[in-house]
Amino acid sequence: MDRVYIEDLHQHVGSEVRISGWVYHLRSSGKIKFAVLRDGTGLVQCVITESDSPQAFEVFGQLTQETSCVVGGVVREDKRATGGHEILARSIEVIQSPESYPISPKEHGVGFLMENRHLWLRSSKQNAIMRIRAEVERACRDFLDERGFVAVDSPILTPSASEETSTLFELDYFGSKAYLSQSGQLYNEAACMALGRVYCFGPSFRAEKSKTRRHLTEFWMLEPEIAFGDLDTVFELSEGMVTAIIERVLERRGKELEILERDTSKLEKVQAPFEKITYREAVRILKEKGFAIEFGDDLGGDEETALSLAFEGPVFVHRYPAEARAFYMQPDPEDGSVVMCTDLLAPEGVGEIIGGSERISDRDLLEQRIEKYGLPKDAFRWYLDLRTYGSVPHAGFGLGIERTVGWICGVRHIRETIPFPRMIHRVYP
């Protein structure tokens, strides 16, 4: 009698199998008992009658929510059942039966659920989000691998900051100071000059005190970087990647989107090319909507939401004022007050999921910018070297995994899109 995962039950109709899992739900209807099991791959209802199995019928009384057990029985097709199959139980072996389980179907506060994140992940919705997250990551990699990009892991411990120096986590590194990486971009720049087209995927850290639905102190970013690339490369590649992600999730994670009650018609409409507007146009639109914004201001969360809602699909906002942006961005040759960068805003009010730019390739200009931004020049020696030894135009972007997953899942707060969220007041569990 083989152990079978619930997602594979369709291959075993009529056979006796063993399911190893946890009790998700229990009910009785007269002389028939029902135990819905989960094993991480799906749910299945086990039907228990005294005549078919006195052993299972007796053990049923010991079952509680999240009891771990092994159920033996015969697989039967049943279109009405969750997953399309049920099990006629022949035996139940209880492994461990909790007296009570903290998370019940009743409503819980987010604080409580977050404190019990290690258990909350077992619920169908959280399970679905995690599977979609894995699919999104896989889709990004496949997209880039197929196009000749080489995955190059960026370091986390760094001697310098790439941007927003006020939001760095600092640590003692054998007597000297080191910082947790905020982005793999600077290292990607070195790597793309060695390997042509590269990407990194890993955790990034920002010691931000903001408590918005869009911020985590630890988040994951997918960052491609292309030697000889420019802003058009960023537009094309990010557009292609986002549509590939959506297509993949629609194709392979329909069941999970259904569990999340996601309106997929909105995702199906996402088609390249995306709308493109300049920052100046964005400011004009926002002014029309009553925002008090002037050229030079960065776009905040509210502004992004408003712009996102103004378009049906994703929209690129490009050429932001230099002052509002990071030191390494290439000025627009036709307008020195703006830089060759873009943010991609996801629709439905989601806001920024991608930020990218051309990087400065001229050494003197880069050096001036490092000084102007008050950055420690010594820590950037190696970064300046990239402009001394065979400098080339290059560009890249970063896609925030949690924001992208939040958009696709229709989950408003990104704390549910990462297995163990880290926020200003949360580093547990």
Add this chain to the structure above:
Amino acid sequence: MDRVYIEDLHQHVGSEVRISGWVYHLRSSGKIKFAVLRDGTGLVQCVITESDSPQAFEVFGQLTQETSCVVGGVVREDKRATGGHEILARSIEVIQSPESYPISPKEHGVGFLMENRHLWLRSSKQNAIMRIRAEVERACRDFLDERGFVAVDSPILTPSASEETSTLFELDYFGSKAYLSQSGQLYNEAACMALGRVYCFGPSFRAEKSKTRRHLTEFWMLEPEIAFGDLDTVFELSEGMVTAIIERVLERRGKELEILERDTSKLEKVQAPFEKITYREAVRILKEKGFAIEFGDDLGGDEETALSLAFEGPVFVHRYPAEARAFYMQPDPEDGSVVMCTDLLAPEGVGEIIGGSERISDRDLLEQRIEKYGLPKDAFRWYLDLRTYGSVPHAGFGLGIERTVGWICGVRHIRETIPFPRMIHRVYP
């Protein structure tokens, strides 16, 4: 005239193309000039004559090692040439020409090369290692994804340590203490009880002062965890994964292995099942070899090397003494002095690349172990919960990416197997 990557030249024989890259090597032979270009995907020789292109012939004088440039010309098949093709240059556009380049073909000390890691990555051997690393990572993921595992990203910022508390990097987290993760395992345990079969892949940190060829302070681990799994699951899965990695690299990265002058016959011999010996047997073998080792001692680097050399292929050493191992390991039901764990030693003197075990599923026993190891019980509340609410037997392992890549590449010191190595005296570049 399309921009073409060197690895794709075979698709453009007879056509005029544009190569964007860097000068790797220059030479003259009478009236013919040769510039070998690299673009991150390969090397190609460009042939420059005054009659074919006076412009290119003149510009040749400006070229130096690592000059960035765009060469236009016609692709010609030439079996003798590197990569099987050459370019008859029609034009050369210089982008930036360095006066000198620090890394020349002459021998450099490792300290110098490490200080210039951002440039050293451009050399053929380092480029080959990075491509093999990416292939190894990809092979691991494909292997697990195909088997129904869900990728679940473990957090890096944690309130507690999983093992070796003396080697933790500590940081200030908004006024409280947090630590950089040494392993995603504990979180994987929570995740596998939600999703069945999971893995994480990310950076791990150990503030180890050791300066051996096997240690980095920041390294990447691939860690699968399986609910209802046991030591046999670890044997089978790790064996399958390692053979899948080797096969994949042999199949897709032959060119890179050749650049590294790797003796692939040794890799071709790696076949499952791998040899398995108990720790007790390992101690006996080591004693025979003259090592002063007694039951209870952990195996150090020298012992691992000796064992590794004693077998032709990879060898599992299993059932180590409980005292020498982490708190969470399940005791052997048949011998309480040892635990249900295993290390996989790679051959050719490489040593440990994998460590895995069954985890304790009994709450009382786990609690005793946490106390015995002097670990902060409060930080492990959630981890104990996994044994309170539907505890199940489970097992998993961690594969060290750098050690695996080092073995496959035949690179002795793992500092060359990660893009930007972090060691006790190195956090730059």
